Structures are given as C-alpha cells and as structure tokens.
Amino acid sequence: MTVHLTLGPIQYNWSRDRRLAFYQEIAAxxxxxxxxxxxxxxxxxxxxxxAIAEEATLLLEAGxxxxxxxxALAVSAAERADxxxxxxxxxxxxxxxxxxxxxxxxxxxHWAGPFLNTYxxxxxxxxxxxxxxxxxLPWELSLDSIRHIGRDAAxxxxxxxxxxxxxxxxxxxxxxxxxxxxxxxxxxxxxxRDPAGMTVETLEGADFxxxxxxxxxxxxxxxxxxxxxxxxxxxxxxxxxxPEAGDMRAVIAAFRAVTEGQHSLMEAxxxxxxxxxxxxxxxxFLHGVDGTAWVDSTAA
Amino acid sequence: MTESSRPVASRxxxxxxxxxxxxxxxxxxxxxxxxxxxxxxxxxTNARNFPGLNFSHEEVRDAVAFCHRxxxxxxxxxxxxPDAADxxxxxxxxxxxxxxxxxxxxxxxxxxxxxxxxTWPELRLHLSVQASAANPEAIRWYRDAFGISRVVLPRxxxxxxxRDTIAAVPDVEMEVFVFGGLCVMAEGRCSLSSYAxxxxxxxxxxxxxxxxxxxxxxxxxxVSRLGPHVINRFGPGEEAGYPTLCKGRFxxxxxxxxxxxxxxxxxxxxxLPDLAAAGxxxxxxxxxxRGKAYISTVVKSLRETLGGGAAGVTERQRFLEGxxxxxxxxxxxxx
Numbered sequence: 294m295t296v297h298l299t300l301g302p303i304q305y306n307w308s309r310d311r312r313l314a315f316y317q318e319i320a321a322x323x324x325x326x327x328x329x330x331x332x333x334x335x336x337x338x339x340x341x342x343x344a345i346a347e348e349a350t351l352l353l354e355a356g357x358x359x360x361x362x363x364x365a366l367a368v369s370a371a372e373r374a375d376x377x378x379x380x381x382x383x384x385x386x387x388x389x390x391x392x393x394x395x396x397x398x399x400x401x402x403h404w405a406g407p408f409l410n411t412y413x414x415x416x417x418x419x420x421x422x423x424x425x426x427x428x429x430l431p432w433e434l435s436l437d438s439i440r441h442i443g444r445d446a447a448x449x450x451x452x453x454x455x456x457x458x459x460x461x462x463x464x465x466x467x468x469x470x471x472x473x474x475x476x477x478x479x480x481x482x483x484x485x486r487d488p489a490g491m492t493v494e495t496l497e498g499a500d501f502x503x504x505x506x507x508x509x510x511x512x513x514x515x516x517x518x519x520x521x522x523x524x525x526x527x528x529x530x531x532x533x534x535x536p537e538a539g540d541m542r543a544v545i546a547a548f549r550a551v552t553e554g555q556h557s558l559m560e561a562x563x564x565x566x567x568x569x570x571x572x573x574x575x576x577x578f579l580h581g582v583d584g585t586a587w588v589d590s591t592a593a
Numbered sequence: 594m595t596e597s598s599r600p601v602a603s604r605x606x607x608x609x610x611x612x613x614x615x616x617x618x619x620x621x622x623x624x625x626x627x628x629x630x631x632x633x634x635x636x637x638t639n640a641r642n643f644p645g646l647n648f649s650h651e652e653v654r655d656a657v658a659f660c661h662r663x664x665x666x667x668x669x670x671x672x673x674x675p676d677a678a679d680x681x682x683x684x685x686x687x688x689x690x691x692x693x694x695x696x697x698x699x700x701x702x703x704x705x706x707x708x709x710x711x712t713w714p715e716l717r718l719h720l721s722v723q724a725s726a727a728n729p730e731a732i733r734w735y736r737d738a739f740g741i742s743r744v745v746l747p748r749x750x751x752x753x754x755x756r757d758t759i760a761a762v763p764d765v766e767m768e769v770f771v772f773g774g775l776c777v778m779a780e781g782r783c784s785l786s787s788y789a790x791x792x793x794x795x796x797x798x799x800x801x802x803x804x805x806x807x808x809x810x811x812x813x814x815x816v817s818r819l820g821p822h823v824i825n826r827f828g829p830g831e832e833a834g835y836p837t838l839c840k841g842r843f844x845x846x847x848x849x850x851x852x853x854x855x856x857x858x859x860x861x862x863x864x865l866p867d868l869a870a871a872g873x874x875x876x877x878x879x880x881x882x883r884g885k886a887y888i889s890t891v892v893k894s895l896r897e898t899l900g901g902g903a904a905g906v907t908e909r910q911r912f913l914e915g916x917x918x919x920x921x922x923x924x925x926x927x928x
Contacts, residue, residue, distance in 0.1 A: 366779050368727050368749055370757075376730070392703075393730035396737075410724075410781060410795060412674035415704025419738065433784040433793055434677070441677035461785045462778035462839070465749035465922060468853060472846050493852060494844040495823040502785075504845065504852070509778070511788055583820060584788035 296552035297531035298545060299326045299429075299452060301407075302362045304460065304535060305505055306337055306485040309344045315536065316348045320355035322542045323549035324534070327352050330362035330379065332390055332408070333463070334506045335372045336480065349385065362388040365408040366463045366507070388429075399423050407431055407454055407533070408463075412438065414445035421447035428452065429533055432459045432515065435581035436523050443528025450530050455521065456544060456565075457535025458490065458503055459511035459575075459584060468504045477507075489538045500573065511584065513575035518561045519590045520579045521551050543568035559591060606899065607869050607876050610668065610768060611892050614646040614881040619656055621885040622665075625892035629666035631699060632656060632881065638686045639670045640701075640723055641881040642798030650689045657693040666696035670881075672721035673798045674702045684708050691716045699745070700724070701781060706739040719768070720744040723781035723794070729761035736765050743768055745877060747780055752864060752923050756871035766874035771861040772891055773879025774914055775921055777839040777854040785838045790820040801837045808833060817841075834914065860910060860918035862898045868923070887912045 300319060303312060319327060329345050329352075331338045349359045367376045373393065380387050380397030388404040389395045395405075405411060405420045405428040412434065420428055427450040430439060434453075443451060469491060470480040484491075490503025490510050503510040514537060517524070521532065532548060534541075547564040550556035556564070566574065577586030608628035613619035622630050633639025635647035648656060653669060660667035669690035675683040683705045690698045691713040698716060700706045701723035709716055722745040726732045735741045743766035746755065750769075759767050778785070780794075787793035790805040807818045815827040817836035824836035834840070834856060843852040861868065865876065876899075878891055891912060894905030910918050 365782070366725075366727055366749070368754065373728050373730065376728075391728070391731055392724070392726055392734040393728045396730040396734035399734070399737075408782065410674050410702065412702065412795065413677040413680050413704055415675060415680050415708060416702055417704075419703040419707050423738075431784075431795075433787045433796065438677035459784065459788065461788050462783040464778045464853075466777075472848060472852065491845055496826050496842055496844065496849065497823050498844070499822065501789075501822060501843065509785065509853075578784075578787070581791075583791045584784065585820075 296525060297326065297450075297452075298324045298548060298552075299328060299531055299533045300324045300545070301454070301457065301533050301535045302328045302330050302332050304333055304458070304508065304510065305488050305490065306334075306482060307488055308485065309340070311488065312344055312348060313351075315541070316351055318542050320351055320357065322545045324357065324545055326358040326360060328360045328362045328388060330388075332362050332365050332406075333508045334467070334484070335364060335367070335369070335375055336477075337482070337506075338375060360386045360388050360404060362406055363390045363394040365390045365460075366465070367391060367393055368465065389425075395420075395423055402426050405429065405449075408460070411442075414442055414447070417442060417445070417449055418447045421449050425449060427531065429454065433578050433584065436520060436527065436579045437581060439524065439529065440527040446528060451528055452531035452533050453517070453524050453529045454515065454533045454535070455517040455524070455548065456533075457515060457537055458513075459515050459578070460508055461502070461511055462509040464507050464509070467507050468509070469506045472504070511575065513573040513585055513587075514569055515576060515578070515584075516562075516565050516569075516574040517576050517579055518547065518551060518565055519558050520576060521548065521558070523579075525552075537569065537572075539570050539572070540568040607873050608666070609892065609895060609899065610875045610877045611888060612878055612881040612883070613656070613888070614641060614643075614883070616648070616652055616656060618881075618883075618885050618888045619659070621888045622892055623660070623663050625889045626896040627665055627892055629668055629696065629875070630656075630660060631668040631670050633670040633672070634682075634686050634689075636682055637676070637796075637798050638673055638683050640672045640721075640794055640798045641670075642673070643882055644803065646882060650685075653689055654693040657690075657695050660696075661694065668697045668699055668719065669695045670699040670721065671705060672699050672701040672723045674795045675705060676796070680704070680708075684712075687713065687716075697742070703735075703738070706735065706741070710739040717742050721781075722747055722770070725779055725781040727779070729758050732758070732762045732765055736762065742766060743874060745770075748775055748859070749779060749922050752867050752871055755868065755873060755923075759872040767872070768875035768877050769861075769868055769873050770859060770879055771865065771868070771876040772859055772895060772909070775854075775857070775859045775879075775919075783839075789822050789838055801835070806836055855917070856914060857917040857919040858913035859921045860913065861920055861923055862895065862906060862909075864920055864923055865895075865898055883912070
C-alpha cells in the first residue's frame with residue numbers, strides 16, 4: 294500500500310509572493326495532497342482569497358489533490374461566515390477544525406482536522422458517523438495511543454502529523470499585537486514580520502516557543518522520521534507535514550524516500566536536519582514524554 | 594418602576610454553580626448558598642486531577658445523595674479526553690454518576706457524550722468548556738448529536754456574543770464563568786503543558802503538573818521552573834506564584850514580561866446583571882482546587898451580588914490569583 298503524504302496549510306502570515314513561490318516548489322514535490330485555507334487568524338483571510346484560488350489552480354494542474362481547511366477558532370459573525378462558506382463550497386473537499394464545521398459538513402464526505410480533539414476510538418466513531426473519511430490525529434498523542442486508535446478506526450483513514458512546529462495553543466487574543474503594543478483589531482498584521490513565528494525565550498535565554506498571531510507554536514520542529522515505521526504499523530495511512538521555512542521539498546523527499554524504502558531512517562534524519570538549517574528537532578509527544586524531547590530510538 | 598422597563602424580571606435568576614474538590618468543600622458550597630455543585634472523580638477523567646483532590650466512586654454517590662437531601666443540584670465533571678488504550682474509566686464515571694442520580698454530567702469528549710447518550714438516555718448532558726464549543730453551529734452539532742441540555746461557554750465571548758449565541762440556540766441553556774482563574778488560551782485546545790512537562794489538561798486533567806515544578810533561590814530572586822524551563826523569576830517582595838506556563842514571564846522582541854497574560858483573575862461581578870439579561874441559565878465559579886474558605890467566601894459574596902447587594906466584593910477578590918480582577922473577554926478591552 295502506498296503511504297499518502299499530505300502537506301498541511303501554511304500557519305504563518307507569509308506574503309502572497311512567498312506563498313506562490315512556495316507552492317510552485319510544492320507542485321513539483323512528492324506530496325499527494327495539499328491542504329489550503331487559513332486556520333489561524335481570520336484577519337489574514339481578505340488578503341488570501343485570491344492567492345489561495347491561484348494556488349489551488351496551480352496545485353490541481355500539477356496533479357495534487359487540494360483540500361480546504363477551516364479556522365480552528367471561529368467566534369465572531371464574520372469568522373463563522375468564513376467557516377460556513379468553506380463548508381458550503383462543493384468544488385474541493387473540506388477539513389473541519391471545530392464542531393461548527395462538523396455541523397455544516399454533517400452527512401457529507403469531509404476530513405476531520407488536527408484541531409479536533411480525537412483522542413480515542415469512541416471519538417473516531419462519532420466522526421465517522423458524521424461523514425468524515427479521514428481524521429488527522431492531534432499532535433500530543435503518543436504512538437501507543439495511535440496504535441489503539443488504529444485497531445478500531447471505524448473505517449476512517451488515519452493521518453498523523455510528522456513534521457513542523459507543533460500548534461500548541463490558540464487564543465482569542467493576539468500576542469503578536471500585544472508585544473508590539475497594538476490591539477488585535479488594529480494589529481497592522483505585524484505577524485507577517487516573523488515568517489517562522491516570533492521567538493519566545495525563557496528568562497535564562499532558552500529558545501522555548503514561537504508566537505504566530507493568536508497561535509502559539511513549539512520552539513522546536515517536530516520531526517517524526519524514526520517513528521514512521523511504527524506509525525504505519527499502527528494503521529496510519531497518511532502522514533502530514535506542515536510548511537516551514539527551509540527546504541520543504543527536501544523534507545518531503547526524505548519522508549517519501551523512507552516510505553518507499555529507498556533511504557534508511559538515519560539518512561532521512563540527516564536530510565531533514567540539512568533541509569531545516571539547524572533547527573532544534575523534537576519527537577517527544579510520540580514517545581509519551583515531554584513534547585520538547587528528542588528521543589533517539591536508534592540508540593537502543 | 595414600570596413592568597416594561599424591567600424585562601429581566603420575567604426570567605428566572607441564573608443558578609449559581611459552585612466547585613467542590615472535596616466533600617468538605619461541597620458542604621461549604623451548599624451551606625453558602627450554591628444552587629448547584631460540580632465535582633469529579635479522583636482520576637484522569639476530570640480536568641482538576643490534582644493530588645489530594647476529588648471524589649472516589651463511593652464519595653460521588655454520597656455527595657449526590659447529600660445534594661438531593663439539601664435541595665442542591667449535583668453535577669459530575671467528566672471533562673477530559675479518554676485514553677485510547679482504555680476508555681473504561683470515562684465510561685464507568687458516567688455509569689456511576691447516572692446510577693447515583695446526578696442532576697447532570699459535564700462532558701468534554703464527543704465519544705464519551707455518545708456513550709452517555711446511548712447508555713443513559715435520560716441523563717442530562719452538559720457540554721464542558723473543554724469541548725471548546727465557541728459558536729452556535731458547534732453548539733447545534735453537540736445538541737443534535739447527543740441531546741446536550743446546556744453548554745458551558747468558552748471564556749472568549751463578549752456579553753454581546755453571549756446574547757447572540759443564546760438567541761441563536763434558544764433550546765440549549767448557556768452557563769458562563771463569572772469568577773476564578775482564567776485560561777489564557779482557548780480551553781481544550783492547549784498542549785503547552787505536555788510540550789513542556791509531559792502531561793496536559795486534555796489527556797491527563799493536569800496543567801503544568803506539580804511533580805515537575807521546582808522553586809530555586811538565586812540570590813534574592815526566587816526562580817520557578819516547570820520541567821527544565823524557567824517560567825518566572827520573583828524579586829524580593831513579589832509573591833512567587835505557581836508556574837502555570839501561560840502565566841509566566843518570557844522574553845520576546847527584546848522585551849521581558851508577561852507575554853501572554855498579566856496575573857489577573859476573572860470577576861464578572863459588576864456585569865452579572867448584563868449576563869442575566871442576556872439570558873444565561875447559570876453562573877459558574879472556577880476553583881475545584883481551592884479550599885473551603887475560598888468556596889464559602891466567594892459563593893456567599895456572589896450570592897449577595899446576585900441579590901443586588903454590594904457587600905463582599907473585597908472579601909472575594911482577596912482570593913484572586915495575582916490579586917487583580919478582570920472582567921475578561923466580556924468587556925473586550927483587549928481587542
């Protein structure tokens with residue numbers, strides 16, 4: 294069976310030019326599906342509508358499947374309307390990131406996104422009954438938990454996140470705006486100054502987190518390459534990578550080379566380290582320990 | 594005063610829903626005038642899974658019976674997300690609450706809600722704030738799927754949004770937090786704690802786990818750590834608070850300080866009439882981890898405020914973490 298590779302939506306506030314150049318690279322990459330759509334901040338969406346339409350066309354022409362993802366936290370009338378509009382369109386499959394989107398999509402084929410709390414088979418069964426075809430599991434799940442879900446996945450295709458900064462939290466307030474002394478509604482889109490998120494250090498200078506507008510991301514980059522065989526054995530059929538700065542095509546190629554059995558896990562790890570330009574890598578969540586940890590499963 | 598100028602009078606007064614981390618706190622809440630009390634089991638099935646807190650299955654049965662004898666509604670919080678390896682404890686929690694005759698169970702997970710609706714069709718289901726139902730469509734989804742009677746609204750709404758949400762889903766009751774600690778992040782969507790220190794609210798019912806907390810003296814400065822990470826440094830005279838991750842001091846853009854939130858807690862006392870007029874069914878007090886004195890003082894004081902009195906505000910605000918009160922998102926001051 295071929296392992297499916299999915300590229301998740303861009304989490305950062307990248308410029309239209311940067312996005313287009315990025316997706317031109319992705320069009321020639323080894324991913325099967327690209328998820329588009331703004332999941333973090335509704336205030337970014339007016340600038341994105343045309344860009345996303347252009348990107349979808351480009352990717353579809355390159356033979357990629359395109360899925361649209363909804364906002365993780367939709368509260369205001371305008372945010373709710375955005376979710377309703379995405380769920381209402383029938384051209385592309387939609388991925389739900391909150392129960393409001395599940396409401397709009399009930400009874401129709403859709404994907405359940407990583408922002409839904411899918412921790413156990415009981416929840417998977419509810420999502421399947423709602424019409425989900427695939428569920429992307431939450432980042433903090435351990436491989437052991439994923440194994441148990443895999444035994445009883447109610448016919449859903451399971452996807453696991455394997456690469457990218459971990460979306461750890463979302464808030465109604467914007468910390469990017471707060472740091473710059475701005476209100477959320479008058480934010481001047483300052484999050485676009487940090488295309489890999491704003492670095493947050495502890496008081497002793499340790500790199501800890503990234504702020505991305507209303508979202509808080511991990512400081513380290515989750516890179517579950519050594520865990521790929523375990524994930525596939527657990528019943529995971531699709532791997533999700535998140536867009537990051539650096540050579541994303543090389544990262545995708547490293548995962549593909551492992552699923553095709555062309556490169557060893559150690560070779561792939563080295564390729565990912567080279568492609569991410571010295572980022573600190575982590576994989577602790579899958580091992581049931583601190584998410585910040587890098588568990589060297591080759592040492593044993 | 595004319596009838597027409599007081600449309601609020603036609604609505605029942607919202608009920609006061611109070612926390613109980615121990616049987617003693619439960620008694621204090623009942624004595625102080627709670628209309629309803631919520632509590633949970635001594636395990637991972639509830640979001641205040643702290644050492645020395647919560648109820649055994651037998652204590653839950655006793656607590657439910659005590660509430661019924663005293664005319665108070667017992668609500669059982671089962672508001673974490675089940676372990677994929679063993680959903681049993683969550684299902685047994687629902688079974689015990691239902692058999693004991695709990696007024697309602699407060700559920701976060703869709704799978705647990707489905708189990709409860711299927712197994713105990715007469716049992717009243719409340720949707721926990723941890724389910725993060727942040728818009729009317731989300732509430733409708735839980736209503737249609739599981740027949741939930743009430744939703745505890747996330748602490749991200751303004752008063753206007755509370756009113757609009759009630760109008761949009763009039764057949765589901767809305768409960769709002771009015772006092773206590775505040776999550777800075779959207780509840781039920783946060784893995785900061787497990788990233789830094791292994792355990793999380795969703796998986797384990799724990800945020801910033803106590804077994805990973807350390808305090809170290811650095812000269813005149815008290816340093817608090819969560820796992821290896823410095824969360825705060827307190828100078829002489831500063832009270833060294835618990836290192837809840839999102840409430841720490843960090844550095845970004847050359848600035849040092851409370852990056853996410855200043856140390857404040859919620860006191861919506863001044864706007865209880867606005868929230869009542871908006872049509873909320875219940876006011877919720879946070880703090881199952883707090884002692885009898887907190888429960889007693891806060892419940893009495895909010896009861897006084899609900900009755901139109903002005904007494905007790907200072908007494909209850911003495912118990913606020915950080916010592917400062919905010920009306921939170923309800924006033925939208927930070928937008």
